[in-house]
Amino acid sequence: MYSQPDDVHTLVTPESLTCSISTRSVAAIHALRLARPLLDATGLGWGPTGSVGFELATGKPTATPDSDLDLLIRADDLRNELPLLTSLHHQLRALPARVDCLVETASGALALAELADSRTDLLLRTPGGPCLVARSRLS
Template sequence: MQVCAAPPFAAEHALSCDARWRPHDLLRLHRLRQFDGEPEWVRVSFERAPYAVVRRALAADGFVAIGLRGAERSQRYGAWVHLDDIETAVPPEELAQRSPLAERTAFPAFTALAALQRDTTGTLSEFVWGPTGSTGFELATQAPTATLSSDLDVLIRAPEKLSHHAAIQLLSYLQAIAQRAGIRVDAQLETPAGGIALAEWAAGKARVMARHARGPQLIADPWAPAHGDA
C-alpha cells in the first residue's frame, strides 16, 4: 500500500505543478532528503537506483511531487524533492526504443515492448508514446525491476482529441500484442485533462476518470478547453 511523506512546505503553498516535469517522467536525483517515518526500504531502493517518478500531486514552488518504488509491488512511497536535487529527467518517450539487458529480453513485458518497437507502421506508431511502470523504470535505470508477471504499462501522448473509433482500433492493436506476449498491456492516454485509461475512452462511456494533480475527476471530454494541464 502506498504511503506518503508529510510535505516539506505548508499545505496552503501546494498550488502548482512545474511544467518542466510531467507525470511518469523519471528523475535521477543527486540526493533524497530524509522524511520522518519513511519506510526502511526507501533508502535501500534509492541506493540501488537513485530515481523517482513524477506523480500527480500539487507542490509548492521549487518542489516536485515524486513516487519512490521498492522491490515489492506493495512498496510505494510518495514524497517531494527540491529542484536542486534533480540531476536529469527521462520522459517515457525517450525509453520507447531502449532495450533491457540481454538476459532480460525474454521477460513477457519486454517481449511485448520489442514487438511494438519492431512494428514501425502499426497503429501505435502514429503517436508519441513510451513505457512506464516497472518496464520503464528498468529501462531507465538498468536495475532489474520487471518480473515474469509484470504487465507492460504504456503512456500515449494525446494532446488532440482521439475519436472513439480510433481509440477502439488502438486498443485492439495493443490487446493483440498483449495476447501474443501472454500479459496485459495497460495503456493510458495523456490528455489536457490528465491521464485517461485508453480502455475507458474506447468503451464510449458518458464520463471517464481523469487523473489530475488536483485529484481524480469524472469528465465527459478530456480535451475540453475548460480543463487545465495535468
Template structure:
C-alpha cells in the same frame, strides 16, 4: 526544467527525501540499490516535486517530496523507447512486448511506465515474468473512439497485458475506459480523480 507525472528522476548521492510522515526503513535500501524515483501525479508544494519510491514488493510504495537540486538526471517515458530499440533485450515477456507495441503506437508519442519504464531507466532488474506492461500515450490531438478501439484490439495480440494511460494537458485517462464510448470518463488530475464529459477532451 519542468518535471511532470511519470518522469523518472535519478538522484544525486547527497539527495534527501522530504516527507510529512515517517519514512519506512525499506526506502533507504531501495534507493541504495537504485537511486531513482518517479514523479507522482500531485500538486507541487513549496517548489518541491512529488515523487514515489518503489520497493521490492508490490505493496512497498511510498510518496515523498524532493528538491530539484537533488536531481542528477530526468528521463521521460518516451525517451526510453530508444533503449530497447538499441539492444536492451532482457528476455522477459513485458520487455520483449515493447517491439510489438512500438509498431502499434508508431503514430503516437508514447513510452513505457511502471516496472518496465523503471528498469529501462535505472538498469535495476525489477520486471518479472508475470509483470504487465504499462505505457502512456502523450496525446496532442483528437483521438476518436474508433482509433482507441483499434489500438486496443491490436494490443490484445501482445504476449502480455498492456495497460495504456492517455496523458493530456487536463490529466490522464484509461484508453480502455475511453474506448467504451460512455458519456462520462474518469480523468486523473494533480488534484485527484474527477468525472468529465468525454467530449470535453476534444
C-alpha cells in the same frame, strides 16, 4: 516550472525510452518489442512507464514475469484521435502481457481501455486529483 529535488540525478521521459532495449526474457519487455511498431505508426508521442520504463531508464532488472506493460500516449486532439486509439487498444490486447495504457491530454490522463469502450463517464486523472467527466465533454 518543476524544481528537481537534490537527490534526483536525471529526469527521463517515457518518450526518451522508446528506443531503449532490454534483452531480458520477460513477457512485458517482449510485449514492448511487439508494441513499438504499433505505437510508432500512430504518430503520437508515447513511451513505457512502470517497471519496464524504470528498468529501461536505470538498467536495473525490475520487471517480473507477472509485470504488465505500462505505457503513456500523449494526445493533442483526443476527439479526432479516438478512432486511432481505439484500434490501437484492440491491437495491444493481443500482446503477450497485459498492457495498461494512459492517454495524456491537456486536461489530464485517461485509461485507454476506458476510452476504447462505450462508457459515458470516464475517470480523468488531473494534478488536482481524479474526477469523472462525461465522454461528450472530451476534446
